[in-house]
Amino acid sequence: MSDTKTAVVTGSSSGIGLGIANGLAAAGMNIVMNGIEAPEAVEEARKGLETQHGIKAVYSRANMMTPEGANELISTAVEAFGRVDVLVNNAGIQFVSPVEDFPDDKWQAIINLNLSAAFYTTKAVIAGMKERGWGRIINIASAHGLVASPYKSAYVAAKHGIIGLTKTVALESAEHGVTVNAICPGYVWTPLVEKQIPDTAKARGLTEEQVKRDVLLAAQPTKKFATVEEMAGLAVFLCSDSANSITGTALPVDGGWVAQ
Numbered sequence: 001m002s003d004t005k006t007a008v009v010t011g012s013s014s015g016i017g018l019g020i021a022n023g024l025a026a027a028g029m030n031i032v033m034n035g036i037e038a039p040e041a042v043e044e045a046r047k048g049l050e051t052q053h054g055i056k057a058v059y060s061r062a063n064m065m066t067p068e069g070a071n072e073l074i075s076t077a078v079e080a081f082g083r084v085d086v087l088v089n090n091a092g093i094q095f096v097s098p099v100e101d102f103p104d105d106k107w108q109a110i111i112n113l114n115l116s117a118a119f120y121t122t123k124a125v126i127a128g129m130k131e132r133g134w135g136r137i138i139n140i141a142s143a144h145g146l147v148a149s150p151y152k153s154a155y156v157a158a159k160h161g162i163i164g165l166t167k168t169v170a171l172e173s174a175e176h177g178v179t180v181n182a183i184c185p186g187y188v189w190t191p192l193v194e195k196q197i198p199d200t201a202k203a204r205g206l207t208e209e210q211v212k213r214d215v216l217l218a219a220q221p222t223k224k225f226a227t228v229e230e231m232a233g234l235a236v237f238l239c240s241d242s243a244n245s246i247t248g249t250a251l252p253v254d255g256g257w258v259a260q
């Protein structure tokens, strides 16, 4: 069996997922990318991982909204590299609206992608990890997995849910060399954050500049956006032997947000 580890990162064609894919590739892992950005842009990022880090990267456009898509992604990884050693459940979307107006289809889409996808991918990889006696599952939750903000009912529910899933699977796999942790980012400047600014402005009756300063960064004592590189650094650390005893945790990387 090759020593090179295989990491699957859902939603790694953009933002935090791409940053984590880059970090794990720099640590010498083969990467299975996933996401729904324009194919040319993804191909450029995929090639970049290979040429920059001397690893192999494959891409699957599997739709993480469905159980079939989640299973397809894991099958692609196993076909390409034989096994999955590291699973990063990162794909996610946001929608901002008062609960009474929250569209049913947006609720369901957020629960499917931000929560259920992690259940299906975990279900597909966990037996192999336990059998081999080594595995890492890293769920990208959010500060919103630990505390709430108004107008984000589906997102906050899904992110609290994924922390529950993290703890449960950590307990089930603790004796088998498999760790399961959640990273809880505060605000990181990515397309996901950028896209919610107009809706938040509308929901709160503010300008977009006011949203950035008085809503987003108001929550973050550092008054700075966190970076994708910081998320990648923690993911790489969680994959190291130094993190063998860290399991079932929800680790905030949020500039002090949830300390308040």
Ligand code: NAD
Pocket (backbone or CB within 6 Å): 010, 011, 012, 013, 014, 015, 016, 017, 034, 035, 036, 037, 062, 063, 064, 065, 090, 091, 092, 093, 113, 114, 140, 141, 142, 143, 184, 185, 186, 187, 188, 189, 190, 191, 192, 193
């Ligand atoms: P992003 O919009 O930059 O990236 C989201 C990724 O998910 C993209 O690669 C996109 O293609 C993929 N995706 C969307 N729908 C998909 C689908 N149906 N199937 C497969 N992939 C799909 O967002 P981001 O900010 O990098 O967010 C990544 C994760 O980090 C999300 O789970 C998000 O909730 C979480 N997070 C982000 C922040 C932040 O401030 N940016 C804060 C806390 C948590």
